[in-house]
Amino acid sequence: MARRVVSLVRGPLAAPGAADPAVEANAWAIAEDVHLTLVLTDHGVELAVAGGEVQPSELAGVALPPAATGQDLRGLIESGVGVYVDAAALVQRGVAGDALVEGVQRVDADELAALLRRADAVLAW
Amino acid sequence: MKRVALVLTGSASAERNATACKLAERMLARGHRVAVFAHRDATALSAGDGEVARAIRALVRRGVHGGALDWVVDADAAARLGVADRQVPGVVPGDHADLWAFVREADIVLGSGGR
Numbered sequence: 001m002a003r004r005v006v007s008l009v010r011g012p013l014a015a016p017g018a019a020d021p022a023v024e025a026n027a028w029a030i031a032e033d034v035h036l037t038l039v040l041t042d043h044g045v046e047l048a049v050a051g052g053e054v055q056p057s058e059l060a061g062v063a064l065p066p067a068a069t070g071q072d073l074r075g076l077i078e079s080g081v082g083v084y085v086d087a088a089a090l091v092q093r094g095v096a097g098d099a100l101v102e103g104v105q106r107v108d109a110d111e112l113a114a115l116l117r118r119a120d121a122v123l124a125w
Numbered sequence: 126m127k128r129v130a131l132v133l134t135g136s137a138s139a140e141r142n143a144t145a146c147k148l149a150e151r152m153l154a155r156g157h158r159v160a161v162f163a164h165r166d167a168t169a170l171s172a173g174d175g176e177v178a179r180a181i182r183a184l185v186r187r188g189v190h191g192g193a194l195d196w197v198v199d200a201d202a203a204a205r206l207g208v209a210d211r212q213v214p215g216v217v218p219g220d221h222a223d224l225w226a227f228v229r230e231a232d233i234v235l236g237s238g239g240r
Contacts, residue, residue: 005228021165021202025221032225121234123132 004035006119011043020047022125023072030079037115038076039107041086044125045093048073048085048104070101077103086112127157130231132224135166135202142170143177145237150184153193160227162219164199167237171198171216172208185215197223 007029009022022044029036040048047069054067077083087106090096100106107115116122129152133142149159163170171181181196188194200218203209209218228234 028221029225034229123236
């Protein structure tokens with residue numbers, strides 16, 4: 001049985017939404033006896049930037065949903081999910097290491113490879 | 126007999142999802158049990174009356190014997206795409222609890238997602 005799962009999140013949705021679908025989907029794993037590790041890579045590292053919340057606003061009189069992915073990631077971390085961000089992808093996108101959501105850990109290529117090797121299953125989002 | 130979980134996502138190219146479906150067919154033919162979870166845009170694969178939907182309908186029908194195939198779509202995603210009530214017979218609306226149950230119970234997990 002696949003108990004240890006690594007979820008690779010490669011990119012946030014372009015459209016604003018209440019929650020990033022990949023992060024939201026992974027939150028369900030907590031209740032299903034799956035040891036989940038979340039790895040943000042490529043454009044997915046944007047989800048780990050602290051202060052990246054979308055405030056409630058409106059467009060042409062229609063309310064746009066707020067988004068608090070940082071809060072969602074903190075929720076996962078507090079629930080015991082390891083949340084990592086690809087250090088190389090951070091550098092490529094010019095994101096400073098100290099600009100991350102609290103609790104998100106940076107991993108280099110070797111550490112990422114080790115995470116993947118230990119997994120029973122890897123899902124890409 | 127292996128239990129295989131197949132995760133279809135909207136971020137996959139049409140070719141990836143087609144390959145994944147053909148793989149499901151091959152595994153069924155070899156006597157393995159296959160559980161498919163489709164979310165995001167992939168919920169549209171099994172909707173309507175197009176060629177892909179008809180092929181999935183035939184695949185689901187084939188998997189009825191012996192209970193070897195489960196095909197679940199994320200109901201919320203299907204509703205957002207307007208395809209919730211257009212799913213082919215045998216496709217079951219579900220949520221991400223189903224996804225993780227499939228993953229947890231599988232011997233092999235395959236995904237068509239990622240960019």
